[in-house]
Amino acid sequence: MSAQSLGLRVIPAAVFGRRARSVLERNLFVYKHIWIILFSGFFEPLFYLFAARVGLGQLVGDVRNGSGERIDYAAFVAPALLAASAMNGAVYESTMNIFFKLRYAKVYDGMLATPLGPFDIALGEIGWSLIRGALYAVGFIVVMWVAGLLQSPLAVLGLPAALLIGFAFAGAGMAATSFMRSWQDFDLVNLAILVLFLFSATFYPLSVYPPWLQLVAQLSPLYHGVVLIRSFTLGTLELTLLWHALFLAAMGSVGLAVSAFRLRKLLTP
Amino acid sequence: MKSTHRAAEPVDEAGPGPQNESNDRALVEARGLTKRFGEFVAVDAINFSIRRGEAFGFLGPNGAGKTSTMRMIAAVSPVTEGRLEVFGTDPATHGAEIRARLGVVPQSDTLDTELTVFENVYIYGRYFGLPGEVLRPRISELLEFVQLAERGDSKVEPLSGGMKRRLTIARALVNEPDLLVLDEPTTGLDPQARHALWDRLYRLKQRGVTLIITTHYMDEAEQLCDRLVVMDQAKIVAEGSPTDLIARYSTREVVELRFPVGVQERIGDRLDGLATRSEVLPDRVLLYTDDGDRTTAEITRRELAPESTVVRRSTLEDVFLRLTGRTLVD
Numbered sequence: 001m002s003a004q005s006l007g008l009r010v011i012p013a014a015v016f017g018r019r020a021r022s023v024l025e026r027n028l029f030v031y032k033h034i035w036i037i038l039f040s041g042f043f044e045p046l047f048y049l050f051a052a053r054v055g056l057g058q059l060v061g062d063v064r065n066g067s068g069e070r071i072d073y074a075a076f077v078a079p080a081l082l083a084a085s086a087m088n089g090a091v092y093e094s095t096m097n098i099f100f101k102l103r104y105a106k107v108y109d110g111m112l113a114t115p116l117g118p119f120d121i122a123l124g125e126i127g128w129s130l131i132r133g134a135l136y137a138v139g140f141i142v143v144m145w146v147a148g149l150l151q152s153p154l155a156v157l158g159l160p161a162a163l164l165i166g167f168a169f170a171g172a173g174m175a176a177t178s179f180m181r182s183w184q185d186f187d188l189v190n191l192a193i194l195v196l197f198l199f200s201a202t203f204y205p206l207s208v209y210p211p212w213l214q215l216v217a218q219l220s221p222l223y224h225g226v227v228l229i230r231s232f233t234l235g236t237l238e239l240t241l242l243w244h245a246l247f248l249a250a251m252g253s254v255g256l257a258v259s260a261f262r263l264r265k266l267l268t269p
Numbered sequence: 270m271k272s273t274h275r276a277a278e279p280v281d282e283a284g285p286g287p288q289n290e291s292n293d294r295a296l297v298e299a300r301g302l303t304k305r306f307g308e309f310v311a312v313d314a315i316n317f318s319i320r321r322g323e324a325f326g327f328l329g330p331n332g333a334g335k336t337s338t339m340r341m342i343a344a345v346s347p348v349t350e351g352r353l354e355v356f357g358t359d360p361a362t363h364g365a366e367i368r369a370r371l372g373v374v375p376q377s378d379t380l381d382t383e384l385t386v387f388e389n390v391y392i393y394g395r396y397f398g399l400p401g402e403v404l405r406p407r408i409s410e411l412l413e414f415v416q417l418a419e420r421g422d423s424k425v426e427p428l429s430g431g432m433k434r435r436l437t438i439a440r441a442l443v444n445e446p447d448l449l450v451l452d453e454p455t456t457g458l459d460p461q462a463r464h465a466l467w468d469r470l471y472r473l474k475q476r477g478v479t480l481i482i483t484t485h486y487m488d489e490a491e492q493l494c495d496r497l498v499v500m501d502q503a504k505i506v507a508e509g510s511p512t513d514l515i516a517r518y519s520t521r522e523v524v525e526l527r528f529p530v531g532v533q534e535r536i537g538d539r540l541d542g543l544a545t546r547s548e549v550l551p552d553r554v555l556l557y558t559d560d561g562d563r564t565t566a567e568i569t570r571r572e573l574a575p576e577s578t579v580v581r582r583s584t585l586e587d588v589f590l591r592l593t594g595r596t597l598v599d
Contacts, residue, residue: 022392
């Protein structure tokens, strides 16, 4: 008893980590039964990539990047698809799945009867969606490499970048989910995701927009993710990348804090 | 790490009893404990104290504040006002430590339907930070104890209501808790399942586990509780052992009389002096008396001629209805 309580005070961060890990382990157990579902998230961007390379790529030809260099269209789109798949994976896991566990399965009510607290749960759930996202990102980067779409060894940084995108969207998604009242609310999420997917410099450079629209597009968190990953796979490092990374990190942190606060409010009245 | 899977306090060897020193200190102590949700007062300044090794009951109609009290004890619902100590510590500041030593059986099952029976208990044990090598043998024992050993690989969904409750109890015991909190453990179960569950709870009590039980089944309270409080409208209205409460708020026996249609209304004052207390219900008359046979003899002598006469012992239910009234609370 005394050793444990002392530990709790001395190393709270380690305890949080250990407790959140058990939430993660729970999800691992669940997916042991339905591992096939994990694959679905991997094929989606793959099909997009195929469409971009074989279909659109033939018609579009090359695009010019900021400094006027010509880039193969597939090499231009692929990193954006990686970013979008990181977003989709995180949003799916943190909205629909969390909503089900929160409102119907009462998974968190069970967890809160143990030493776990709302913050551990939020951290564990977001951690899990990051692991899932990492699996997809690794697979996708390997496919890009095989397809010859990586123009720089910096492309390995695409993995942490994809995780950062996942963190940002998982945090925001979970926070948003805590405010949702019914399944209908998820139509709004899908709409938002579609808008982000289409207009975040995913399929064409931001320069095609008039200046005011370019400013609006920069509010899109996916835009920041796309810029990050594209810079890495094309090998164009700039200092401004820090700003994009910071934007995503801040978004995820705020989302995590709001999620923990809302879980406490909802589950321990 | 090691301390997290510490065995239950050594009550097993000492056994529950006054010779055990730790018995003197209350396991749960509440003074002026209050819970409010906005304007609504769910628990209104109640006092109670629960000793180690006893089975303590909270009785009361729906909405009396039992569950709110339980949730505060279980450190999942913050105290609005007053003082609450569990294991001598404050749930507001030591919530995680308190929950580490508690087993909770909530009113509605919170089993993980995406996991199997075994996995449910295993993962729950992991939430307590218990390592796998400790959990595996312990879970076999627990599933044996709740008669679910054969269902380890089964999903949760196809289990019957009684099985789910027993699994919830196995899950609640995985951390070898010092205190087991059960919120209406047998509501909705058939008689066989209820008795099976009572049997398990009784064995736990014999092992020295302290039990806190809420229920609105009087027979359950009489079977399991050493001491109990009756709650009504957010307050505690009585406290004592089941026999104490019967002695204090009821008589030894109750005579139930049924009259032919229309007769009861014309009986008037002819029942006066028959019993310590009488209660006229729409369908029958209850006479609270210490000697049922003398009362029935007197009824015969007065030629009241009821259709049926039943003499029975007083139960907690009589106490409960006297204290909380017969009005339906929804």
